[in-house]
Amino acid sequence: MADTRFGCAPFARITLIPRPLWRDTLNDGLAEALRPLCKKPVSETLILDASLEESSGALTKALRELFNLDWQLDDLGLHQVKTVRPRLRQLALYALPEQRSALDTLTHRQRATAHGMLAARRLADLPAEQCTPQYVVEEARRLCADIPTLRCEVLDEKAIVEQGLGLLHAVGKGAERPPRLLAIHYDGVSEGPVRCYVGKGVTFDTGGLWLKEGAGMYTMKYDMCGAANVLGLMLSIAELALPVRVMGVLALAENAIGPAAMQPAASPGPVMA
Incomplete structure (x- = not known):
């Protein structure tokens, strides 16, 4: 103790x-x-x-x-x-004086890790009414704006359909707040393989027409924590200036109840392919 x-x-x-x-x-x-x-x-x-x-x-x-x-x-x-x-x-x-150099390196790494971690936690803790797919996009753009090595690319609901991203479209099509696909690019080097991290970003998951029970729905705002973690990861990688190429993908949608919501056990058609 x-x-x-x-x-x-x-x-x-x-x-x-x-x-x-x-x-x-x-x-x-x-x-x-x-x-x-x-x-x-x-x-x-x-x-x-x-x-x-x-x-x-x-x-x-x-x-x-x-x-x-x-x-x-x-x-x-x-x-x-x-x-x-x-x-x-x-x-x-x-x-001690002889520990200074190693300590500076260690604290820089942990500070960069913490910045990403806290950015992710903030998104996770925001109420679902505020933390919508578009809000996550805007917050990511704000956080990346001052970091030259990061650039954001966004697909709206029309582009999601045009690109054949049927599953993301199907999950989000019943909500008033449309889905978004956000890709964050980091190029720490000019050449080499691109590592890709994909995060699930369902900002609230009611279960759609296959409605979740009350106890199960209470924590469904946390279905976007995968996307929040990917955003935090990209921020930390950029602050550490790692010599890698990375793309972080945030698949953002709200699974809501509505006339256009995906039917339970719907057969995968061309839209969902």
């Missing part, structure tokens, strides 16, 4: 984390020890002593846990009672 001590001037709180927790890769002990530092911070600055940890893997895990635990979605006005929640604003790492 971590040992927390208060009133240790000039520090507001000192938390001692045993080395076995740093090296535990199977359980959540490290996350549990770090959780109070993010959920109930006593200061806007957290100083993490990295000088004693020989393994970069442990520090990598700690940084990922901190980035993950610090995640908040406070800008939507979802809470009826507005509360001021303290949060960390700065993370400082203490290390």
